[in-house]
Amino acid sequence: MPEGHVIHRLARELNAGFTAGPLEVSSPQGRFSAEAALLDGARIARAEAVGKHLFVDFDTPHPEHIVYIHLGLIGQLKFEPAAEQAGQIRLRISDGVHAAHLRGPQWCRLITDEEYAAIRAKSGEDPIREDADPDALWPRVHRSRRSIGSQLMDQKLFAGVGNIYRAETLFRLGISPFLPGTQLQRNEFDSIWADLVGLMAEGVESGRIDTVRPEHTPEAMAREPRKDDHGGEVYVYRRAGLPCYVCGAPVSHRVMEGRNLFWCPVCQG
Structure with a gap:
């Protein structure tokens, strides 16, 4: 989707x-x-x-x-x-x-x-829209016992965020997808929101999802570019079992609420 x-x-x-x-x-x-x-x-x-x-x-x-x-x-x-x-x-x-x-x-x-x-x-708050209100969203996220990985996929909370942005933003910030909203700190929420705003705005311009930082691009790491129908360079999405670009541990995968979830058990431990 x-x-x-x-x-x-x-x-x-x-x-x-x-x-x-x-x-x-x-x-x-x-x-x-x-x-x-x-x-x-x-x-x-x-x-x-x-x-x-x-x-x-x-x-x-x-x-x-x-x-x-x-x-x-x-x-x-x-x-x-x-x-x-x-x-x-x-x-x-x-x-x-x-x-x-x-x-x-x-x-x-x-x-x-x-x-x-x-x-x-x-509809939830859309990180790409100028009228989005993360301050109104924060209390709803923080009072919920649902994991942040689950909440990020809830379109009544984070409008427009899908499986790729969910996995990649949490990886980039070192946040476990299983962390309950009640344990999420405000600075972590603010970092998630800011990262989504930046990544999704870039996606509007480029037409693809690229989430790796400059030091982890194929050119910087002397590796082959990603080959996937979704395109774009990513850290964990659809990389189950492959080595994490940061720590080398195998990327983990499980199904969360009917959707595939990818994360690094070391970087997001």
Whole structure:
């Protein structure tokens, strides 16, 4: 499932390329045809990312004017030439030359301002957003007995943080993923938040997740670059059994609440 930086990149590209004028909005697949017809000929007023949620607000007087998208595990929103229409396209937004094609999303709904507000109210704090409030988040994290590794994956707390950022941030800071929130210190929480802000903002710019420090890059360590569908250089994610770049101990792995967790038992002991 894409992590939050991917959704912010999509919103940025929609705002950069599809807000200038009227748009052709359709559903070649047919599953969003009625909703698309209400938006056809309108322009995008604003695209916005909140965690893993993408909202595309169309400038139309219809009460339902916001397309709410959650990509889920297999969904993709790709920017392609308008002439290319391969595959099952749920939603097509085109200026006649370029198009945004949505395929296989978990959700694609047309919602009202009130429904948008309700979804926002349930979302956690997004490290990439300027309006995020870590001071409001800290008490919720600290009073919980749940591990910080579990809480970091809770979208009602840390919006947009996924498995990779969870594992990598905790490793970089030497914090055990099993540490209960009640035992987490405020300075540790602040370090986690600051690290997420920096890593995720960098991910928006680069389009990939790189978490290793300069001294641990392939060039600095004279090692082969990482080969993985997710791309990017990381410390522990999907490196179970391989030596830690810092201490040499084998990276550990276990399933936590249905998701794979990776950590170094020495560096994060």
